[in-house]
Amino acid sequence: MTGSVTEVARPGTATPVPEIRGRRRIPPIVPVLIGAVVVAALSYVLPPFRNYQLATVGAYFTVTAGLTVLTGLNGQLSLGHGALMATGAYAFALAQNRWLTMPLSFLAAIAATTLAGVVIGLAAARLRGPYLAGLTLAVAVVVPSVTSTFDETFHSDMGLSVALDPPPGTIPVERWQAWLCWAGALVTVLLLAMLVRGRFGRDLRAVRDDETAARLAGVHVARTQVLAFVVSAACAGLAGALFAVLAQSVSPGAFPLTLSLFLVMAIVIGGLGRLTGALCGAVLLVALPALAQTAGERSGSQHLEGNLALVIFGVVLVVVMLAAPGGLASIRFTRQSRRNR
Numbered sequence: 278m279t280g281s282v283t284e285v286a287r288p289g290t291a292t293p294v295p296e297i298r299g300r301r302r303i304p305p306i307v308p309v310l311i312g313a314v315v316v317a318a319l320s321y322v323l324p325p326f327r328n329y330q331l332a333t334v335g336a337y338f339t340v341t342a343g344l345t346v347l348t349g350l351n352g353q354l355s356l357g358h359g360a361l362m363a364t365g366a367y368a369f370a371l372a373q374n375r376w377l378t379m380p381l382s383f384l385a386a387i388a389a390t391t392l393a394g395v396v397i398g399l400a401a402a403r404l405r406g407p408y409l410a411g412l413t414l415a416v417a418v419v420v421p422s423v424t425s426t427f428d429e430t431f432h433s434d435m436g437l438s439v440a441l442d443p444p445p446g447t448i449p450v451e452r453w454q455a456w457l458c459w460a461g462a463l464v465t466v467l468l469l470a471m472l473v474r475g476r477f478g479r480d481l482r483a484v485r486d487d488e489t490a491a492r493l494a495g496v497h498v499a500r501t502q503v504l505a506f507v508v509s510a511a512c513a514g515l516a517g518a519l520f521a522v523l524a525q526s527v528s529p530g531a532f533p534l535t536l537s538l539f540l541v542m543a544i545v546i547g548g549l550g551r552l553t554g555a556l557c558g559a560v561l562l563v564a565l566p567a568l569a570q571t572a573g574e575r576s577g578s579q580h581l582e583g584n585l586a587l588v589i590f591g592v593v594l595v596v597v598m599l600a601a602p603g604g605l606a607s608i609r610f611t612r613q614s615r616r617n618r
Contacts, residue, residue: 554606
């Protein structure tokens, strides 16, 4: 889409010159291709551990992108996305150990979480505010207990190991993981960007802003809310499968309740409703725990090391909300608006 063009007089002359108002909308495929090139280049220059962190950012980006569409664009709060990631991870592990075919295992993970998203979304469409938060919080608590109930299938707290086809010998495992995780993240972001730019995105925003007005305008509110939850759940399932590839195992301890809280805090700090904010949040999810671990090791206190990440996240959340209420992704737009004033 192009910006509008009008003619204005240049100072000191009477000749009108064209002035372009508005900004050109960049097609989503352009930043996705740029991101793919940047990730590929970084994977060759970074050491193995940094490549592993790069892959982890990609996996987190997959789930934060879906969550920011659900919470930022549609206004539904979910405290259970960590459990949806666990659902995808276990589905991937069971399928991979049975068939040893990664594309089929990824599809199984997405299908399982999509089905879970339909069930939770149907219930969530009838709830608001704290009731919706309570429902998703219950999901985050119930899913780990399922692994203990069906011990023979999920091996309780021991979890499942994931059988993987090794990458070709010339490709280091960490670089292969970075490519795989970012391929999933970039495809997810491309699909989400195309979705939210169309009618579906307008329906999401209309329902978030005013359900009554949206209903009068012909938007099917309940169906839009369920679809938003399904799309977000599918993203969480893919992210869980990517985490299973990274860890090569799945256990309830990898998806605690605090993970769901961290995901919500990350998209708030990054910027609700913006995919660039989801990327900022994904980077913070990797960088801040690493910073907390380093600080804890230097202090020599294991107790401090275990709780410092949550403290740092809380402090960053407060500081960002005071300095930029729209999140990190809004800082550039805030400066632009100040210049326009």
